[in-house]
Amino acid sequence: MEKYDVLVVGAGPGGSAAARKCRDGGLKTLLIDKQKLPRRKACSGIIANKSQNYVLENFGPIPESAYGKPYHSRGMAFYFPSVGTIFTDCNCFQPYVWRNKFDHFLAKASGADLEDETLFVGLKEKGEEIEVTLERKKNKVQLMVKYLIGADGANSHVIRSFAPEVYDGMTWASAIQKYYEGRIDADNRYLYWFLVRGMGPFPWLNLKDDQIIIGCAYPVGQKSNKFEALIDFLKKNFGLSIKSEIATEGCMANTMTPLNRFFPGRGRVLMVGDAMGLMHQGGEGISCALASGGHAGAAVTEAIRQGTDAFSLYKKSVRPEMVTSLDQFNPLRMKATVASDTKGQPGLFHAHSLGDELKALRDALVFVKSEFQIKGMIGSILKNSARRFFLGGYHIPAVDK
Numbered sequence: 036m037e038k039y040d041v042l043v044v045g046a047g048p049g050g051s052a053a054a055r056k057c058r059d060g061g062l063k064t065l066l067i068d069k070q071k072l073p074r075r076k077a078c079s080g081i082i083a084n085k086s087q088n089y090v091l092e093n094f095g096p097i098p099e100s101a102y103g104k105p106y107h108s109r110g111m112a113f114y115f116p117s118v119g120t121i122f123t124d125c126n127c128f129q130p131y132v133w134r135n136k137f138d139h140f141l142a143k144a145s146g147a148d149l150e151d152e153t154l155f156v157g158l159k160e161k162g163e164e165i166e167v168t169l170e171r172k173k174n175k176v177q178l179m180v181k182y183l184i185g186a187d188g189a190n191s192h193v194i195r196s197f198a199p200e201v202y203d204g205m206t207w208a209s210a211i212q213k214y215y216e217g218r219i220d221a222d223n224r225y226l227y228w229f230l231v232r233g234m235g236p237f238p239w240l241n242l243k244d245d246q247i248i249i250g251c252a253y254p255v256g257q258k259s260n261k262f263e264a265l266i267d268f269l270k271k272n273f274g275l276s277i278k279s280e281i282a283t284e285g286c287m288a289n290t291m292t293p294l295n296r297f298f299p300g301r302g303r304v305l306m307v308g309d310a311m312g313l314m315h316q317g318g319e320g321i322s323c324a325l326a327s328g329g330h331a332g333a334a335v336t337e338a339i340r341q342g343t344d345a346f347s348l349y350k351k352s353v354r355p356e357m358v359t360s361l362d363q364f365n366p367l368r369m370k371a372t373v374a375s376d377t378k379g380q381p382g383l384f385h386a387h388s389l390g391d392e393l394k395a396l397r398d399a400l401v402f403v404k405s406e407f408q409i410k411g412m413i414g415s416i417l418k419n420s421a422r423r424f425f426l427g428g429y430h431i432p433a434v435d436k
């Protein structure tokens with residue numbers, strides 16, 4: 036039976052960061068992905084400052100071929116029904132990448148043994164080791180590893196197979212994103228967010244390499260005509276005209292961050308990135324996937340070298356990432372903790388009258404009440420924010436028990 040020190044499941048940013056740290060620590064590391072690489076990933080591909088720094092320090096410069104045009108995003112454009120579009124310049128440099136090329140660069144640069152079209156099927160804990168079952172190009176194989184790092188995204192099969200009670204308690208949103216050739220009256224330097232009812236909590240639009248990218252997300256179980264409603268809205272309000280559809284991407288997103296239900300793993304299995312529930316406002320998640328992956332890889336390396344417990348080390352080192360993620364859903368802390376440097380960003384309403392500001396705030400409240408219907412989410416955000424304000428910190432059950 037093949038043996039590795041570490042198996043990393045999922046060759047997204049979290050998995051590649053974990054694999055890189057393990058390789059740097061001299062561990063025999065296998066990085067697998069179920070898809071043929073390079074693979075597409077539903078994502079706007081905006082690389083926050085924190086992600087850029089992490090990649091530069093740990094993997095080197097992002098290859099030119101991974102960038103899209105426009106070269107960088109200037110910020111967000113918020114559309115309020117009563118006021119129209121308000122542009123916010125982040126005053127910082129956030130490039131656009133194509134995730135297939137960006138992620139493939141990271142996976143190759145991790146230096147680990149890399150296998151695509153290899154599916155994680157299940158695991159059995161056997162004393163100091165784990166027996167893992169994989170499906171390699173349709174053939175089942177077993178291997179023994181000392182540690183497993185689960186970086187298999189928001190709908191994690193690793194969690195489903197070894198902690199089904201955690202998986203069963205998770206709530207989900209579906210995200211769909213389509214790429215079109217056509218025309219639209221929109222500024223390609225901004226990511227648009229439409230605060231309009233009936234299109235889910237995050238209906239968005241951006242343009243990359245002249246492709247019109249339109250997407251929305253909505254809680255699983257709700258009626259799914261939201262994408263069609265968004266297309267109608269864009270036709271009426273932004274002159275969208277579609278010549279042809281280029282591609283469709285879809286994925287599930289979990290809501291572990293706002294519910295404060297992170298799952299960093301247990302025993303010899305460490306979870307990172309989307310799979311452990313880290314997410315920032317607006318769905319930014321590459322920066323925390325990279326950071327948590329790095330922490331998991333470092334914890335496993337140290338544990339194998341020193342004969343200590345990786346999970347205890349990891350819980351400590353990854354906790355600040357959970358705090359930042361909770362901050363990102365805390366209205367009092369959001370701006371101070373974004374993954375890009377927004378110090379020079381003017382206020383959202385800086386060029387608008389008080390009347391417009393009040394109208395936009397009313398639109399935003401109506402929108403939040405109508406679209407943010409995930410059970411327990413608003414209550415959890417309020418509870419966490421109040422605790423942080425009055426007691427100076429969060430209680431995070433996943434690591435503070």
Ligand SMILES: Cc1cc2nc3c(=O)[nH]c(=O)nc-3n(C[C@H](O)[C@H](O)[C@H](O)COP(=O)(O)OP(=O)(O)OC[C@H]3O[C@@H](n4cnc5c(N)ncnc54)[C@H](O)[C@@H]3O)c2cc1C
Pocket residue numbers: 044045046047048049050067068069070074076077078079080081082083153154155156186187188189192193210212250286288307308309310318319320321322324
């Ligand atoms: C629509 C949308 C837009 C977004 N835009 C941005 C953005 O602009 N900027 C940003 O920073 N973040 C953005 N995000 C978030 C970002 O995409 C994620 O946070 C990030 O990809 C998480 O990285 P990860 O490594 O944890 O998981 P992923 O990137 O999801 O990688 C998981 C990998 O695991 C593999 N896998 C899954 N199951 C198995 C299995 N059983 N066996 C083997 N392999 C498996 C998958 O094929 C995949 O390659 C966006 C998300 C969405 C949905």
